[in-house]
Amino acid sequence: MTACQGWPDRSLSLQFAEAVVRRQDQCPQGLQAHPLIRSFIRGSLLIPIVGLLLPAASKATPDEGAPARLNYGGNTYQLERSWDELNRQLNNLDTLLGPAPDLDPSDDLRAPQLPANLMDANRPADEALSQEDSLPDAPLSLPVSADQGTEVKSVSLKQAIAIAFRNNPELQIQRERIAAQGATVASLSGSYWPTISVFADVEGFQNGSTTFSPYGNNTYGFGPLFAKDGQTPNFALTNNGNKVSDSSAGPFYVPAGGGLYADSNGIDSLAGLQLNYALIDFARTPRVRSADAKLQQFEQQYANQLRALQLEVSEAYYQLQLNEQLVRIRDAVVRTDLIVLEDTLNLKQAGLVPRVDLLRRSATLATDQEELIQALADRAVSRRELWALLNLPAEVVPSAGDSITLAPAWPLSLEQSLLAAYDSNPELDAILATRRALALQQDETAAQLLPKLSLFASVGGMASVERTFNFSLLGGGCCGATFLPLEQVAGYDWSVGLAFNWMIFNAGATANAVKALSLQEQAASQSYAATRNSIRLRLERAFLNHEASLAKLVSARRAVGASKEAFRDSTLRYKTGLTNEVDLSVTQTQLVDSLVNRLIATVDVNVTYAQLLRELLPMPRDPDTTVPTELTLQGFSIRELTQP
Numbered sequence: 334m335t336a337c338q339g340w341p342d343r344s345l346s347l348q349f350a351e352a353v354v355r356r357q358d359q360c361p362q363g364l365q366a367h368p369l370i371r372s373f374i375r376g377s378l379l380i381p382i383v384g385l386l387l388p389a390a391s392k393a394t395p396d397e398g399a400p401a402r403l404n405y406g407g408n409t410y411q412l413e414r415s416w417d418e419l420n421r422q423l424n425n426l427d428t429l430l431g432p433a434p435d436l437d438p439s440d441d442l443r444a445p446q447l448p449a450n451l452m453d454a455n456r457p458a459d460e461a462l463s464q465e466d467s468l469p470d471a472p473l474s475l476p477v478s479a480d481q482g483t484e485v486k487s488v489s490l491k492q493a494i495a496i497a498f499r500n501n502p503e504l505q506i507q508r509e510r511i512a513a514q515g516a517t518v519a520s521l522s523g524s525y526w527p528t529i530s531v532f533a534d535v536e537g538f539q540n541g542s543t544t545f546s547p548y549g550n551n552t553y554g555f556g557p558l559f560a561k562d563g564q565t566p567n568f569a570l571t572n573n574g575n576k577v578s579d580s581s582a583g584p585f586y587v588p589a590g591g592g593l594y595a596d597s598n599g600i601d602s603l604a605g606l607q608l609n610y611a612l613i614d615f616a617r618t619p620r621v622r623s624a625d626a627k628l629q630q631f632e633q634q635y636a637n638q639l640r641a642l643q644l645e646v647s648e649a650y651y652q653l654q655l656n657e658q659l660v661r662i663r664d665a666v667v668r669t670d671l672i673v674l675e676d677t678l679n680l681k682q683a684g685l686v687p688r689v690d691l692l693r694r695s696a697t698l699a700t701d702q703e704e705l706i707q708a709l710a711d712r713a714v715s716r717r718e719l720w721a722l723l724n725l726p727a728e729v730v731p732s733a734g735d736s737i738t739l740a741p742a743w744p745l746s747l748e749q750s751l752l753a754a755y756d757s758n759p760e761l762d763a764i765l766a767t768r769r770a771l772a773l774q775q776d777e778t779a780a781q782l783l784p785k786l787s788l789f790a791s792v793g794g795m796a797s798v799e800r801t802f803n804f805s806l807l808g809g810g811c812c813g814a815t816f817l818p819l820e821q822v823a824g825y826d827w828s829v830g831l832a833f834n835w836m837i838f839n840a841g842a843t844a845n846a847v848k849a850l851s852l853q854e855q856a857a858s859q860s861y862a863a864t865r866n867s868i869r870l871r872l873e874r875a876f877l878n879h880e881a882s883l884a885k886l887v888s889a890r891r892a893v894g895a896s897k898e899a900f901r902d903s904t905l906r907y908k909t910g911l912t913n914e915v916d917l918s919v920t921q922t923q924l925v926d927s928l929v930n931r932l933i934a935t936v937d938v939n940v941t942y943a944q945l946l947r948e949l950l951p952m953p954r955d956p957d958t959t960v961p962t963e964l965t966l967q968g969f970s971i972r973e974l975t976q977p
Contacts, residue, residue, distance in 0.1 A: 447706060454713035455660070458732040462486035462496075462725075469500045469724045476727055483727075485716075487734030490650050493723060494962040497646045500724035504642055507635045508956040514628040521621045527610035532603075532793070539598035545807070549589040558583035591808035597801040599820075605793015612788055612831075616780035623773035626766050632954040633763035639952040639960055640759070642722070647943035649719045653733045655936045656712040662928050663705035666921075670698040673917070676908060690914040697918055737935055739886075740942035745949075747876050754872050754948040760864055768857040775850045781843050784835035792827035868948060875944035882937035889931035896924035 466486060488496070498504065550559045560583050611617065674694045680686040719731050745753065755761070799820045903920040906912040953960060 447709070451706070451709050451713065454716070454730075455709045456485055458485045458487035458734070460486060461734060462488045462492065462729070462731065466729055467496045467500070467723070467725060470726050472502070483730050485730045485732050488723075488731045489734045490647065491962050492734075493650055493719065493731065494643055494646050496723045496725070497642055498639065498960045498962070501642055501722065502724055504635075504638055507631065507638050511628065511631045511635060511956055514624070514631050518621065518624045518628055521624050524611065524614070524617050524621070527608055527788075530607045530609075532605055532607055534603040535600065536602075537598070537600050539596070541594070541596045541803075543592060543594045543807070545590065545592040546587045547589060549591070550585070550587045559585050559587075561586050561588065588808055591806070593807060594803070594805040595801050596803040597799055599797060599799030601795070601797045603793060603795045605791055607791040608789065610788045611785065613784065613786040614780075615783040615785075616777045619773045619776035619780060623770050623777060626770035626773060630763050630766035630770060633759040633766055635956060636759035636952040636954050637763060640947045640950060643950070643962075644943055644947040646719070646722050648940055649715070649722055650733060650735075651936050651939050651943070653712070653715040653719055653731075654735070654737050655932060656708065656715045657733055658737065658932050659708045659929065660705070660712050662925065662932070663701065663708045666701045666925055667698065667705050669921070670694070670701050673904065673907075673921075674698055677914070680908070685910055686914070693914050693918065697921075737932075737939075739935065740939045743876070743879060743942065743945060747873065750872055750876060750945065750949065751869060754868055755865070757951075758868065758948075759952065759954070760868065761861060764857055764861045764864060768854055768861070771850050771854040771857060775847050775854070778843060778846045778850060782836055782839075784833065787832045787834075788830075789832055790827075790829040792825075794825040795823070797822040872945065872948045875941050875948070879938065879941035879945060882934055882941055886931065886934040886938060889927060889934045892927040893924075893931050896920070896927040900924045 463486075466484075549561075674691075677686060677691050677694045681688065681691050716730050716732060720729070723731060725731060743750075797820075799822075801818055801820070900920045900923075903912060903917050907914065907917045950961075
């Protein structure tokens with residue numbers, strides 16, 4: 334067979350790629366006519382395509398007396414035109430991207446330099462998180478320095494849940510709501526008792542006044558005390574048996590048009606006790622009971638929030654464990670790639686494998702390095718997500734201190750789990766409390782149309798001191814003596830009585846308000862039904878996924894064992910030339926996938942277990958009660974969980 338008669342009648346292995354280069358010049362009508370091959374030789378972007386092209390060449394059969402052609406079926410000329418067009422487009426792309434760099438073994442065996450910030454965020458924990466380090470920052474505080482460093486501290490799942498129960502802002506908000514509503518209930522309960530108040534008033538004053546009389550008082554015959562000078566009154570007024578002289582004006586004489594101007598100042602004071610007591614108020618009791626029902630609603634929501642927060646922390650912790658293990662897996666894969674790539678370089682230098690194997694291993698290494706970089710970023714983000722739930726100080730970053738272990742077997746059947754989930758469920762009880770509060774608000778609102786009766790009483794005393802000065806008589810007369818220069822007044826008063834109030838018409842405002850509350854109560858009933866169905870769906874999904882995760886874990890473990898042996902055999906066969914790089918890459922990918930699947934299945938078992946606990950785990954309603962942090966049903970029997 335001549336150099337241009339074609340290929341041997343056996344599979345074209347990848348070690349013949351270099352022979353393709355040498356035979357280009359000898360076979361211009363064959364391989365040299367294909368720009369795809371030329372681009373492959375230059376190391377362009379056609380490497381993935383060549384992996385499909387070269388094995389197909391083994392199917393070519395030479396024609397007698399003619400150079401061998403690759404038989405792809407159909408019109409060879411049209412296929413070559415398509416290759417020409419593809420080559421032209423790739424050449425244009427190469428012009429934009431620049432020429433492909435020459436392959437340097439030293440570059441391939443060098444790990445990429447990762448960003449400093451990414452490596453700093455993924456550094457291992459310095460020490461375990463202490464109680465003092467877990468205290469949150471002040472609610473209104475902000476970072477004061479951009480150079481403030483961070484410390485990585487390991488934390489267990491139990492510790493993380495306890496810190497979240499203490500530090501989480503959303504949970505603290507719920508505690509404050511409960512405390513505020515408790516104070517409201519206490520305040521409204523005081524309406525059953527009378528109110529007693531002390532009142533006091535002290536004021537000083539000064540004023541000036543002018544007094545005019547349009548008519549004189551001498552014409553009324555009051556006697557000489559009211560007569561003007563020289564006037565004889567209608568009857569004689571005696572004083573101590575003596576006739577009063579009428580030679581001068583009386584001391585109380587006021588002529589017509591006469592008057593007086595005077596200034597006065599003084600102090601008035603008042604003090605006493607006052608009592609008010611609502612004897613009959615039909616809205617009082619519903620108002621207090623409605624507030625108490627709302628308090629129960631907040632307490633049930635608090636218990637449900639404890640369940641939800643425990644699940645959130647557990648999921649975030651398990652996700653952090655998953656991402657940390659993925660970093661280890663991706664790092665191990667990159668290290669394996671470096672070892673295999675080094676072996677490939679040695680085989681390539683010995684002429685045992687083609688250049689395409691080296692390029693494929695380089696591409697595999699680059700892809701796995703990308704996966705490692707992304708795994709590092711995911712782990713850093715998972716740390717901050719757990720940090721936010723725990724509300725740790727800004728300078729502390731949590732790291733998972735627990736190793737991945739399987740949760741215990743779920744002790745209940747699906748039917749038992751459903752019955753236990755509905756029993757004393759805080760999420761459902763919160764809706765019932767809301768519904769009860771709305772019903773009581775209806776009674777309170779309707780009671781506004783009923784009569785009210787209250788008792789009131791007061792007792793007190795008063796005192797006043799007034800001084801008059803700057804007398805000025807106007808229009809004659811001698812009426813200045815009627816003004817006392819200094820006046821002192823003192824006294825007391827008391828009162829007691831009943832007040833009755835009955836609204837008989839308000840244009841339907843009360844009736845419409847009651848109707849609105851009734852509609853809200855009906856909506857709460859529908860919300861109860863929707864929540865009931867949601868609980869069932871969540872529990873069944875978690876239960877079935879838990880069963881599936883356990884089954885997948887068993888399969889994943891078998892897959893890991895088989896994939897390890899397959900990769901070990903494939904590596905040895907590749908080094909001895911019994912297999913190609915494609916088989917090696919496939920077995921490596923299967924091994925990595927099986928490791929990841931086993932890890933995900935393990936974490937899914939724990940996550941679904943925590944989801945089941947979210948629906949059943951008893952939680953206190955009182956914020957002052959200690960909250961359990963163990964993710965287990967230990968200590969609770971099935972009878973206790975399923976009893977009606």
